[in-house]
Amino acid sequence: xTVTSDRTTDLPPAPAPAPFPTGTQRLPMAxxxxxxxxxxxxxxxxxxxxxxxxxxxxxxxxxxDGLFAEFGEDRVVDTPLAESGIVGTAIGLALRGYRPVCxxxxxxxxxxxxxxxxxxxxxxxxxxxxxxxxxxxxxxxxGGGIGAVEHHSESPEALFAHTAGLRVVSPSTPADAFTMIxxxxxxxxxxxxxxxxxxxxxxxxxxxDAPLPAPHGGTSDLDHARVVRPGTDVTVVAYGPTVATxxxxxxxxxAEGTSLEVVDLRSISPLDTATVAASVRRTGRCVxxxxxxxxxxxxxxxxxRITEECFYHLQAPVLRVGGFHTPYPVxxxxxxxxxxxxxLLDAVDRTLAF
Numbered sequence: 565x566t567v568t569s570d571r572t573t574d575l576p577p578a579p580a581p582a583p584f585p586t587g588t589q590r591l592p593m594a595x596x597x598x599x600x601x602x603x604x605x606x607x608x609x610x611x612x613x614x615x616x617x618x619x620x621x622x623x624x625x626x627x628x629d630g631l632f633a634e635f636g637e638d639r640v641v642d643t644p645l646a647e648s649g650i651v652g653t654a655i656g657l658a659l660r661g662y663r664p665v666c667x668x669x670x671x672x673x674x675x676x677x678x679x680x681x682x683x684x685x686x687x688x689x690x691x692x693x694x695x696x697x698x699x700x701x702x703x704x705x706x707g708g709g710i711g712a713v714e715h716h717s718e719s720p721e722a723l724f725a726h727t728a729g730l731r732v733v734s735p736s737t738p739a740d741a742f743t744m745i746x747x748x749x750x751x752x753x754x755x756x757x758x759x760x761x762x763x764x765x766x767x768x769x770x771x772x773d774a775p776l777p778a779p780h781g782g783t784s785d786l787d788h789a790r791v792v793r794p795g796t797d798v799t800v801v802a803y804g805p806t807v808a809t810x811x812x813x814x815x816x817x818x819a820e821g822t823s824l825e826v827v828d829l830r831s832i833s834p835l836d837t838a839t840v841a842a843s844v845r846r847t848g849r850c851v852x853x854x855x856x857x858x859x860x861x862x863x864x865x866x867x868x869r870i871t872e873e874c875f876y877h878l879q880a881p882v883l884r885v886g887g888f889h890t891p892y893p894v895x896x897x898x899x900x901x902x903x904x905x906x907x908l909l910d911a912v913d914r915t916l917a918f
Contacts, residue, residue, distance in 0.1 A: 582634060588771050594627045594764040596738035599772065600745035601628065601665065605635050608663065611749055614641045614650055615667030615703075624669055625705060625764055647677035651702065655684055658698040663749055671706040671761075672715030678723070685754045686729030697752045701745075706734075707805045707855045708902050709762025711895040717761075718892055719856035724756045725833035725865070732833040733786060734758040734804035738768040740830065747786040758832075760805035789836035791843060795825030798849040798912050801840055801866055803829035806853045806903060813908045822912065832862050840866065841873040848879035849915045853903050858886040880918035883911045 584603060591599070604611050613628060619642035622629030632640040643650050647668055654664035668674045674681075681702065688698050708717040725732045731753050735741040741759070748755040792807065793814050802810040807828045814824040825843050829836065844850045850870050852863035867882035885903045893901050 585772050588769050590767050591738050591770045592765045592767050593738045593741045596742040596770050597627050597745055600742045604746050604749040611663045612639045613665045614643050616645050616669045618667050648680050651677040651680040654700045658700050663699045665701040667703045670716045671704050671718040682727045686727050698754050699752050700754045701748045701757050703757045705761035706758045707760050708898045721832050722862050731755040733831045736807035736828050739770045742770050743774050762805050787831040787834050789827055789829045789839040792828045793826040795823040797823045799825045799843040799847045801827045801852045812905050837869045844870050844874045845877045850882045851911045853885040853908055855902055857889045858884045859889040861886055880915040883915050885911045
């Protein structure tokens with residue numbers, strides 16, 4: 565792909581897109597993401613995908629399967645095994661008017677690109693006093709649950725959420741995956757898009773006719789939390805892979821007469837405090853659950869904000885459930901490390917005991 569001007573006036577003609585499926589279909593999250601990116605590619609010639617083995621292979625998890633054949637090597641780019649180079653190239657492309665979507669093959673591989681993400685990608689808009697935008701999406705399969713080897717299961721969200729200038733989001737359902745990836749591509753801000761790899765193959769209903777986000781800077785409800793199960797006794801806050809765990813806990817608690825309200829954050833940064841606080845004011849209690857270590861984790865920020873916003877409504881301290889403060893364990897031990905149904909229900913019992 566040759567760029568000869570400051571803008572993308574030399575883009576190749578967009579291919580005639582294949583017929584896009586319509587209606588509501590039951591799809592796994594990986595396929596929902598695939599269709600979301602396919603629609604973004606078809607509707608905007610500035611969008612391109614970059615990553616290791618994402619082209620002919622379709623990615624390690626086959627999330628980009630078929631896109632290389634449909635859009636070609638200029639739009640679905642197989643890169644060298646160099647994460648810093650992938651993100652650095654994406655920054656340059658974004659400065660020239662493109663909208664790159666980068667795949668980091670596994671969460672543990674993002675750290676070679678950490679410098680590019682936190683010192684360049686996150687800061688360029690601020691450093692240029694708003695004159696420059698970097699609409700780059702960094703897709704990261706994250707979390708556990710697949711029995712992977714070392715460096716293939718991590719939860720680095722707090723590192724990016726701590727960095728001003730980045731949006732950090734995570735879908736928990738195929739329906740959200742389909743819409744949120746398109747909203748991320750449409751965002752003028754750089755987005756860290758965390759995909760719960762342990763949920764890639766879980767299916768859900770996806771409305772493939774859902775309206776597109778606004779083409780220029782519209783992010784719709786990308787940064788809004790959502791109450792996914794109403795309740796009256798305890799608010800359980802989760803995101804990404806732990807939303808399903810929270811919903812299972814709500815079912816188990818209901819059998820014992822306890823009503824849990826489950827809030828899916830969807831966006832880790834910015835944080836939709838208003839939705840969480842409104843829930844906690846109704847229930848008086850809050851438990852936050854995530855796979856990342858509890859110590860200095862995203863749950864700590866939720867707990868601090870809820871304590872500030874809802875102090876006089878709280879009937880118990882905000883409790884956190886998450887991974888332990890150790891390196892991510894070997895595959896045989898990961899289910900002892902990850903927040904389980906029993907650990908979450910224990911926290912619910914403890915908050916109700918106050």
